[in-house]
Amino acid sequence: MKLNLFLLAVLTALVGINLGIGDNPTRRNLEAMPEMVHTAAYKSFSANPNFADGKTLQLPPEGVIPRGVQPLDYAATPEDAARAGRELHAPPMTPAGIERGAAVYQIYCLPCHGAAGKGDGPVAMRGFPPPPSLVADHARNLAEGQMFHIVTYGQKNMPSYATQVTPDDRWRVIAYLRGLQQPPAGASKEAAKP
Numbered sequence: 515m516k517l518n519l520f521l522l523a524v525l526t527a528l529v530g531i532n533l534g535i536g537d538n539p540t541r542r543n544l545e546a547m548p549e550m551v552h553t554a555a556y557k558s559f560s561a562n563p564n565f566a567d568g569k570t571l572q573l574p575p576e577g578v579i580p581r582g583v584q585p586l587d588y589a590a591t592p593e594d595a596a597r598a599g600r601e602l603h604a605p606p607m608t609p610a611g612i613e614r615g616a617a618v619y620q621i622y623c624l625p626c627h628g629a630a631g632k633g634d635g636p637v638a639m640r641g642f643p644p645p646p647s648l649v650a651d652h653a654r655n656l657a658e659g660q661m662f663h664i665v666t667y668g669q670k671n672m673p674s675y676a677t678q679v680t681p682d683d684r685w686r687v688i689a690y691l692r693g694l695q696q697p698p699a700g701a702s703k704e705a706a707k708p
């Protein structure tokens with residue numbers, strides 16, 4: 515009888531514990547020996563005996579390129595802008611790409627260049643040296659690679675947009691600009707303006 519009572523108590527306790535620690539998908543499981551599962555990683559700034567300079571963070575080897583980055587071998591000079599115009603060519607563009615280019619234009623370029631590219635954006639209206647019209651002949655005659663260079667490195671009063679606008683988005687915004695520049699040169703009064 516005593517044994518039965520004892521076993522009943524054990525059973526009740528076990529059922530209780532089982533309910534208590536029942537499946538809770540939001541909670542981590544208990545790990546019996548965590549060091550076996552997770553290696554003791556070095557923290558970024560902790561000392562590290564495995565490297566000659568004793569640091570954990572190491573500089574990447576020389577010449578390493580980050581993933582997804584296209585190296586550009588140009589300087590921020592008019593000569594290299596012209597060279598980019600000869601060497602860099604826009605990739606094929608989809609309507610969705612041009613739509614994306616429109617969004618990029620409205621975010622990053624419209625403030626100075628204006629909605630229609632006429633150089634009358636809100637920033638230019640408040641005293642910033644107004645940029646030349648992007649729908650004038652000079653801009654129409656710019657090679658797309660040269661525009662890519664301008665957006666990447668900036669030009670005179672225009673700052674570089676390399677950190678804000680990815681290379682793919684630069685080509686998209688240029689494709690959108692080409693659309694803004696329709697109809698072709700000479701077809702409207704605006705196009706004749708410098």
Ligand code: HEC
Pocket residue numbers: 619622623624625626627637643644645646647648652653656661664665669670671672673675679687688
């Ligand atoms: C802070 C104001 C500002 C912003 C923002 C800006 N630009 Fe400019 N942009 C200028 C100025 C000023 C010039 C004239 C530079 C010069 O004197 O050579 C210029 C020139 C240009 C030219 C050359 C036009 C020509 O006829 O020579 C292109 C192309 C151009 N910008 C494209 C863009 C694009 C694309 C963006 C958005 C990614 C952009 N700009 C954003 C101010 C700006």
